[in-house]
Amino acid sequence: MTGDYTPVTDSVVAAIPLVRDAASSVALEGVTKSYGAVPAIRDLTLEARAGELLVLLGPSGCGKTTALRLVAGLEDPTSGTVRIGDQVVNDVDPRDRDVAMVFQSYALYPHLSVARNIEFPLRSRQVPVAERRQLVATVAESLRLTPLLDRKPAQLSGGQRQRVALARAIVRRPRAFLMDEPLSNLDAQLRVEMRAELVELHTRLGITILYVTHDQVEAMTMGQRIAILNDGVLQQLDTPEAVYERPANAFVAGFIGSPSMNILRGRLVAQGDNFYAAVPGGRVALSLPLRRAVEERGLEKVVVGLRPEALSLDPQGTITGVVSLVEMIGHEQHVALRLVGGQLVWVRIGGEAARMRTGEDVTVAARGTVHLFDPENGVRIEVGSAEEPEHSTGSANAPERSTDNAEHSDP
Secondary structure (H helix, E strand, C coil): CHHHHCCCCHHHHHHCCCCCCCCCCEEEEEEEEEECCEEEEEEEEEEECCCCEEEEECCCCCCHHHHHHHHHCCCCCCEEEEEECCEECCCCCHHHCCEEEECCCCCCCCCCCHHHHHHHHHHHCCCCHHHHHHHHHHHHHHCCCHHHCCCCHHHCCHHHHHHHHHHHHHCCCCCEEEEECCCCCCCHHHHHHHHHHHHHHHHHHCCCEEEEECCHHHHHHHCCEEEEEECCEEEEEECHHHHHHCCCEHHHHHHCCCCCCEEEEEEEEEECCEEEEEECCEEEECCHHHHHHHHHCCCCEEEEEECHHHEEECCCCCEEEEEEEEEECCCEEEEEEECCCCCEEEEEEECCCCCCCCCCEEEEEECCECEEECCCCCEECCCCCCCCCCCCCCCCCCCCCCCCCCCECCC
16 A cells, blocks of 8 residues: 555645645633633633744643643633634634644554554545645655554554654644643653654644643753643743743742752841841841842742752751752752751752762752742742732733843852
């Protein structure tokens, strides 16, 4: 059968492109979705720009898959507007929305060959035979599936099956792609390879992708922007760099990063010119700009955020703990310290350092960026403004923001 789907010439590829002339944006505008009295999505506003790879990230049950199903038309919004390109699609049937979904489970037809699986959406749309074969051959060559066209899904590896599912979506030339945790069933090495292939495919074809995952490493490495959800509410929408360096609230801070940011509750203390947050196991010195920011708000307590790389082993440090766990990654060590009161704090140190021993007493110093959050609502405390930042919890529109004026504090 492979002979019927031989790779096509460049002229044919140009005549029948794999994607439309222009990708379409996908937008949710003030969308709420409730199941009875239980809201799954609350007043969600976000847009995947035309040609953008936007990742929806969050823990299980946060509403990210529901948002994807609303775009696909598999669910109807309780209120709000769903838009694909310039078209409002609230009342448009799923099959007429012209979007392609890629699922975690591949959803391949086991009795059909790879070629027939890829071809299936074209046959259902009664695309002429010659054009079908040209498109199947072109997309198969693009995804390195040409030698596999005669095989059945059971004869393929997990990565190959996922490429077939992608090919079946691409061959339709839809307005946008909706991907629901497509790499979750793959082993660690295959996930890394498929992440690279998806990013390369997106770059090559310039397609719009709305991508759902609970894996923050996947989100940070693939997404041009990341929308972080929790309990159906948009927490932050920004670039991976901005989300990591300037998390909008304590939830985002603790969710992004591996190991994640250390979150400590602190009491503010002023001793002459010294100003610090007393935290379990010691204290964290705060800079003058941070002091002004918390004093403007009249706060007596704060939530302190420290990335593992912001802490370093130092006998003269101000935080003490007991080594509870050492993760030897190879090029670095992730050391978990048990503080007074039982909280764990993660420290990232170089792999060349002597391996820490469980039960060892150590002292660390905070030498990197110190993040502060409001203890009541978890919103980030910005230096130089007592106003609530635009990216705070529940913000519907979270525009991109710079990483200027990062808060630093010397020990």
